[in-house]
Amino acid sequence: MWTASLGxxxxxxxxxxxxxxxxxxQQREAATLGxxxxxxxxxxxxxxxxxxxxxxxxxxxxxxxxxxxHTKVALGAINTAVLLTSSAFMASAVAFDEAxxxxxxxxxxxxxxxxxxxxxxxxGYEYCLEYQEGLVPALNFQLGRxxxxxxxxxxxxxxxxxxxxxxxxxxxAMVVMLAVRTGAxxxxxxxxxRMVGLYWHFVDIVWIFLFPLIYLPxxxx
Amino acid sequence: MSAxxxxxxGCWAALVVLLATTTGLAxxxxxxxxxxxxxxxxxxxxxxxxxxxxxxxRSSGLVRVFAGAGFLWLLILLGLTxxxxxxxxxxxxxxxxxxxxxxxxx
Numbered sequence: 001m002w003t004a005s006l007g008x009x010x011x012x013x014x015x016x017x018x019x020x021x022x023x024x025x026q027q028r029e030a031a032t033l034g035x036x037x038x039x040x041x042x043x044x045x046x047x048x049x050x051x052x053x054x055x056x057x058x059x060x061x062x063x064x065x066x067x068x069x070h071t072k073v074a075l076g077a078i079n080t081a082v083l084l085t086s087s088a089f090m091a092s093a094v095a096f097d098e099a100x101x102x103x104x105x106x107x108x109x110x111x112x113x114x115x116x117x118x119x120x121x122x123x124g125y126e127y128c129l130e131y132q133e134g135l136v137p138a139l140n141f142q143l144g145r146x147x148x149x150x151x152x153x154x155x156x157x158x159x160x161x162x163x164x165x166x167x168x169x170x171x172x173a174m175v176v177m178l179a180v181r182t183g184a185x186x187x188x189x190x191x192x193x194r195m196v197g198l199y200w201h202f203v204d205i206v207w208i209f210l211f212p213l214i215y216l217p218x219x220x221x
Numbered sequence: 222m223s224a225x226x227x228x229x230x231g232c233w234a235a236l237v238v239l240l241a242t243t244t245g246l247a248x249x250x251x252x253x254x255x256x257x258x259x260x261x262x263x264x265x266x267x268x269x270x271x272x273x274x275x276x277x278x279r280s281s282g283l284v285r286v287f288a289g290a291g292f293l294w295l296l297i298l299l300g301l302t303x304x305x306x307x308x309x310x311x312x313x314x315x316x317x318x319x320x321x322x323x324x325x326x327x
Contacts, residue, residue, distance in 0.1 A: 040291030212259035
């Protein structure tokens with residue numbers, strides 16, 4: 001570990017691994033394993049939410065479908081496309097980084113962050129519409145005709161999309177930080193960009209499953 | 222370099238097509254197959270992201286095992302939750318309901 005007594009902090013680049021590693025590939029392997037371990041805990045975090053939702057949906061399919069019809073499917077689909085595109089830019093940033101082309105890396109990271117912010121904006125607009133329609137549980141819920149189940153659906157909706165938005169916000173902050181540091185000529189340790197990429201794609205995958213579970217039931221008839 | 226980018230954006234095009242397909246099919250009456258189709262397409266999209274964007278195709282065996290472990294635990298979570306709910310019957314609830322079902326022997 002670097003301390004002040006060792007003199008100026010050495011600049012880490014693609015060629016030099018952090019001091020506890022023998023080589024850059026070894027450092028990347030260790031970081032990747034650690035990131036996938038963290039992601040496994042995240043799988044269970046969102047998995048528990050989805051398991052609870054599935055139990056309700058199997059028990060009360062019609063009530064859940066009737067409530068899900070009140071979500072904004074067009075906005076949800078657009079947001080899915082936005083997030084898929086952001087993931088493609090993130091993957092492109094990693095590809096450009098491997099080719100040691102700094103400027104396209106920064107541009108791809110900025111595109112990723114802008115699309116992430118666009119997603120949050122559209123989600124916020126949806127929340128606004130849902131508040132106006134009286135769909136927010138405990139605040140102004142007005143779908144009494146479906147019993148308590150409609151409220152349960154929207155409780156899940158706000159929890160799941162809210163936690164997803166928190167994850168995405170953390171991701172945007174990391175991507176912006178990476179873009180600024182890379183653009184200023186101080187890129188972080190070799191595997192950091194890849195690790196942020198893994199996290200970003202994972203948040204994308206969570207949405208890939210939330211979209212059909214939340215927005216698509218009850219669209220027939 | 223350009224080959225990698227072509228793969229990435231080719232996958233992006235496939236993902237968008239799958240998104241359009243799943244959104245469109247949600248409005249087609251397929252009965253209980255609606256949810257099956259939606260989840261199958263979501264799984265296909267997730268696999269594209271995991272294998273190409275998250276570079277699992279280029280990762281070592283150990284990394285793949287770690288990635289698979291998370292998925293395996295998710296299956297246990299969903300499987301046991303489902304087994305619990307699908308095997309619950311009212312007769313398991315003690316007292317009140319059971320009194321009507323079991324004949325009283327004297």
